[in-house]
Amino acid sequence: MTDAEILKLKKIAVDCRIDMLKALANAQSGHSAGPLGSIEFFVAMYFSILNHNPKNPALPERDRFVLSAGHYAPALYVAMAHAGYFPVAEFIKTLRQFETRFQGHPHNLALPGIETTSGPLGQGISQAVGIALAAKMDKKNHRVYCLTTDGETQEGQVWEALMFAGAKNLDNLTAFIDRNFIQIDGNTEDVLALEPLADKYRAFSWHVIEVDGHNFQQIIEATEESKSVHRPTMIILHTIPGKGVKEIENDYSWHGRPPTQDELKKFLPELEEIKNNL
Amino acid sequence: MNAFKLNPKMFLNQKILTKPEMELHRLGFGEGLLEAGKKDEAVVGLCCDLTGSTKMDLFAKEFPERFVEVGIAEQNMIGIASGMALEGKIPFCASYAVFNPGRNWDQIRVSVCYSKTNVKIVGAHAGISVGKDGATHQGLEDIASIRVIPNITILAPADYDENKKATLESAKFVGPIYLRFGRELVPKITTSQTPFKIGKAQIFVEGVDVTVVACGPLVYEAIKAARILYPKIKVEVINSPTIKPLDSGTILKSAKKTRAVVTAEEAQIIGGLGGAVAECLSENFPVPMRRVGVKDTFGETGGPDDLIKKYGLKSADIIKAINEVIELKK
Numbered sequence: 001m002t003d004a005e006i007l008k009l010k011k012i013a014v015d016c017r018i019d020m021l022k023a024l025a026n027a028q029s030g031h032s033a034g035p036l037g038s039i040e041f042f043v044a045m046y047f048s049i050l051n052h053n054p055k056n057p058a059l060p061e062r063d064r065f066v067l068s069a070g071h072y073a074p075a076l077y078v079a080m081a082h083a084g085y086f087p088v089a090e091f092i093k094t095l096r097q098f099e100t101r102f103q104g105h106p107h108n109l110a111l112p113g114i115e116t117t118s119g120p121l122g123q124g125i126s127q128a129v130g131i132a133l134a135a136k137m138d139k140k141n142h143r144v145y146c147l148t149t150d151g152e153t154q155e156g157q158v159w160e161a162l163m164f165a166g167a168k169n170l171d172n173l174t175a176f177i178d179r180n181f182i183q184i185d186g187n188t189e190d191v192l193a194l195e196p197l198a199d200k201y202r203a204f205s206w207h208v209i210e211v212d213g214h215n216f217q218q219i220i221e222a223t224e225e226s227k228s229v230h231r232p233t234m235i236i237l238h239t240i241p242g243k244g245v246k247e248i249e250n251d252y253s254w255h256g257r258p259p260t261q262d263e264l265k266k267f268l269p270e271l272e273e274i275k276n277n278l
Numbered sequence: 279m280n281a282f283k284l285n286p287k288m289f290l291n292q293k294i295l296t297k298p299e300m301e302l303h304r305l306g307f308g309e310g311l312l313e314a315g316k317k318d319e320a321v322v323g324l325c326c327d328l329t330g331s332t333k334m335d336l337f338a339k340e341f342p343e344r345f346v347e348v349g350i351a352e353q354n355m356i357g358i359a360s361g362m363a364l365e366g367k368i369p370f371c372a373s374y375a376v377f378n379p380g381r382n383w384d385q386i387r388v389s390v391c392y393s394k395t396n397v398k399i400v401g402a403h404a405g406i407s408v409g410k411d412g413a414t415h416q417g418l419e420d421i422a423s424i425r426v427i428p429n430i431t432i433l434a435p436a437d438y439d440e441n442k443k444a445t446l447e448s449a450k451f452v453g454p455i456y457l458r459f460g461r462e463l464v465p466k467i468t469t470s471q472t473p474f475k476i477g478k479a480q481i482f483v484e485g486v487d488v489t490v491v492a493c494g495p496l497v498y499e500a501i502k503a504a505r506i507l508y509p510k511i512k513v514e515v516i517n518s519p520t521i522k523p524l525d526s527g528t529i530l531k532s533a534k535k536t537r538a539v540v541t542a543e544e545a546q547i548i549g550g551l552g553g554a555v556a557e558c559l560s561e562n563f564p565v566p567m568r569r570v571g572v573k574d575t576f577g578e579t580g581g582p583d584d585l586i587k588k589y590g591l592k593s594a595d596i597i598k599a600i601n602e603v604i605e606l607k608k
Contacts, residue, residue, distance in 0.1 A: 066361075108364070108393050115364065117393040120384050126357020127389060133346065133358060134365035137322075157385070160354035167349075 001048075001217055007278060009216045012082060013043045014275040017244045019092055020078040021267055024258035027096035030104065033241035033254040034149060035075035037180050037213070041237055042079035044219045045145065054084035057113035063142050064131050066116050068124025068158075069149040069178070070105035071256075076114075077102055085113045122155030124148070125175060129161050132173040132232075143227065146175045151183030154192050159204070165232040166205030174226040174233045175206075178213065180241040182252040201234045213237030244271055282508040284501070285481050289471035294501060298465035301438035303495065304402050307459060308333025310445025311370055315341050321449055322362060324348050324355050324371045331461075332372040332402040352377045356385035356397065363395035368449055374408075375401030375417025375458050379424050390454045391429040398448045399424075401458040404434075405494065405544035406572060406589055407582040408461050416577040420458055422549025425522050430454040431476060432522040434543070434551070436497035437467045440519060443474040451476055458494075460544065462582050465498045467517075479525035481532070485514035488600050489532040489539045493518050493551050496542040496570070502593040503600065511600060521551050526558045533559060538603035539567045542596050544586075547571035566606035568599035 016039050024030045045065060046052075052062045067076050074095060081088040086101070094100035101111050105119030115131070118124045128146035135142060152158060165173055177197075185191045194200075198208045207229040211218035219237065226233035241255070242248030245267045248259075259267060284290045293299050315321045315337050323337045324346045338345035348355040352373055359369035371378060378401055379386050390397045404417040424432055433448065433455060435441040441459050448455045473480065482497065483504045490513055492500040497517045504513035514532050518525060533539050539559060541552040552569030559565060572589050586592060 116360070117388055120388050122353070123357050123360075123385055123389050126354045126385070127361035127364070129354070130358035130361020130363075130369075131365055132361075134362040134367055137343070137367075138365070157353040157357065160349075160351035161357065164348065164351065164354055164358070 001220060006216050009043050009047055010278050011275060012047060013039045014244070014271055016043060016078045016082055018268060018271050019088055020074045021259055021264055023074060023078070023092045023095040025261050025264040026092060028258055029096050030074055030258045031071045031256050032258055033182060033248055033251070034178060034180060035072050036245065036248060037239040037241045037243045038072055038075050038147070038178050039243070040214045040216060041147065041176060041178065041219060042075050044216050046079045046083040048220050049145070049223050051142065054113065057085065061142050064115050064144045066124045066128040066131065066144065066146040067106055067118055068128070068146055069121060069152050070118030072147065072149070073104065073106045076106060080113055086111060121152040122157035125158055125161040128173060128175065129165050129170060132165070132170045133168070135172055136170065144173045146173070147178065148175060149178045150181065150188050150194055153177065153194055162201065162204045162206065169230060170232045171230045174223060174235065176235045176237055178239055179236050180239045182241045182255055184255050186252055198236060205231060207231045207233040208236065209233065210236045210238065213239035214243060244274065246270065282505050285484055288473070288480055288482055289469050290482060291466050291469050294465050294467050294498065295505065298498070300463040301466050303438060303441060303460045303462060303464045304333045306435065306438040306441025307400060307402070307445050307457070308336040310442035312336045312340055314446050314449035315344065318368065318449060320366060320368045322346065322367045322369050324359050324369055326350050326352050326355055326373040326377065328373050328402070332400065334372045352381040353385050356382045357389055359397045360389035360393060360395045363397050368396055368398070370398045370400055372400040372402060374415060375404035375420040376415055379420055379456065380417065383423055386424070387427050391427045394429055394453065396452055397454055399456045401456065403461040404458040405460045406577045406585045406591065407495065407544065409582040409585060410579055412579040413576040417458070418546045418572050418577070421521055421545045421551065422553065424456045425549060425554065430456055430522065431520065433457045433476065433519055434493040434521055435459060435519045436494060436517055437464050439466060439468040439470060439472065440474060444519060447474060447476050460495055464495045467498055467501065474519070477520050477523055477525060479516050479518040479520070479528040481514060481528070482517050483513060483515035485512035485536065487511045487513065487536055487538070488604055489514045489516060489536045490542060490596060490600070491516045491518050491529055491539065491551065491555050492542040493521060494544050496544055496591060499591065499593040500542050500596055503596040506593065507597060507600065511604065513600065518551060521554055524554045524558055526562065529555060529558060530563055533563050533565050537565045538607045539565055540570060540596060540599040540603055542570040544591055545571055547573055566603040568603050570595050570599050
């Protein structure tokens with residue numbers, strides 16, 4: 001990737017953070033920390049990795065992206081809106097509002113381009129496995145991508161899906177985990193320890209790559225590597241929850257709450273400054 | 279005096295009145311799925327280590343490339359099926375009813391029903407007649423637990439032939455379906471000519487004094503009760519293989535005629551067919567009613583016949599309920 005390309009992605013990421021915080025403050029409901037920390041991932045996905053067409057979301061040969069951790073909906077929505085699936089203004093104005101298309105957790109029937117419904121944790125990774133399996137059956141070449149989170153990985157269904165994909169060598173599947181170490185009740189290692197996580201994936205026959213989840217180059221290169229491996233790949237995204245807003249960063253109490261309008265006024269200049277310094 | 283007769287429009291097997299022919303309830307699913315697979319290559323089968331006993335093996339042998347052995351992971355099975363359905367497949371997911379939907383209710387709710395994915399959930403070995411495996415394996419709460427979820431159709435066919443038709447129709451039907459049936463040999467009530475339509479209840483025996491709405495193996499017991507009581511009490515027997523959406527038109531029309539209703543099913547009376555009929559009648563046309571089924575209790579180990587008798591699922595129990603509602607309507 002050229003420096004100019006990366007700079008472009010970095011600018012989009014700041015814009016996404018700004019618009020997402022506006023939407024959350026407007027909704028007065030929703031998750032802040034995880035979605036903020038995953039913005040680079042979503043921007044990399046919708047502006048570089050995916051073979052897709054926002055104007056034709058049902059394109060048969062499109063790559064499939066499955067969001068397993070449904071509470072990351074605002075990050076998914078904002079990246080898709082910026083990519084052209086739906087108006088950014090509608091997202092900011094109506095996220096989580098009565099009769100909106102932007103449901104609290106993503107719904108496949110509510111918006112164009114949303115592949116699956118998610119919210120209850122662990123269901124998306126199984127669905128991604130099913131989509132990958134159907135592609136294998138039909139000898140299709142598109143790839144399947146899925147984002148899980150670390151708290152989510154405490155769900156048994158995640159391990160059922162990982163075991164199956166590993167055993168069946170689903171090499172058209174690349175999954176990601178947002179490893180930010182936070183969940184509602186605290187640090188993941190205090191609530192229910194996940195480590196040694198990479199070894200667990202390897203034991204389930206997955207190829208594992210660990211990257212800085214805020215580094216576009218690393219995310220995109222790891223994804224490229226996953227395409228040439230004859231096993232499913234898990235890319236561990238080491239991220240800072242709340243990335244971009246110092247007051248939110250690494251504070252698990254921000255897992256499930258939105259900023260107030262006053263907090264938003266405080267946070268926006270911080271993000272504008274990041275953008276100006278790019 | 280006219281002799282007891284079955285509704286001629288239903289082309290039922292007359293041998294049930296003399297010496298019933300028996301066939302495995304679950305075989306109807308196995309053969310139906312095989313036929314559905316031949317008709318439509320989008321049909322795929324998923325199973326959780328119970329391929330032989332659910333009779334999915336017939337499909338798996340013919341179409342190994344369209345069969346998915348998921349292993350013992352019912353939640354994952356539903357997720358995979360949902361993903362495959364989003365790609366245009368018509369997945370049938372089979373296991374025992376106690377596990378499927380017993381262990382994957384949330385996956386069925388979100389990945390299938392809310393998402394409107396075209397997944398067919400197959401609960402085999404439903405009912406107390408599973409017998410010796412005991413209460414853990416006797417699926418009695420499946421109908422009630424699924425019936426509260428929007429967007430899903432529930433089918434509980436009466437016998438082998440109807441199970442085969444229900445399976446074939448499920449493959450053609452677009453949308454989530456829960457299909458449940460038992461393990462055992464059951465009398466062959468229907469024939470290949472008996473009509474079957476999802477959403478439609480059928481009058482198997484016409485009568486004027488009391489209506490019995492039944493599903494699954496209890497349809498035979500209901501016909502038997504009607505025959506025993508004839509001509510003193512003329513029982514109308516309605517087979518209701520679709521529990522959701524209930525064919526309220528047929529049931530209400532009969533209730534208005536007989537003004538007394540009994541339901542019969544091999545499931546918990548709370549929330550099952552009995553619950554569905556009670557809701558329908560109490561809102562539209564309240565009449566005296568009794569529900570025959572398992573009465574808010576768990577089963578136990580034992581032979582199917584002993585259990586069916588002990589837990590009140592025989593024709594004698596239906597007759598007792600009929601006498602009670604007829605007494606009440608006086």
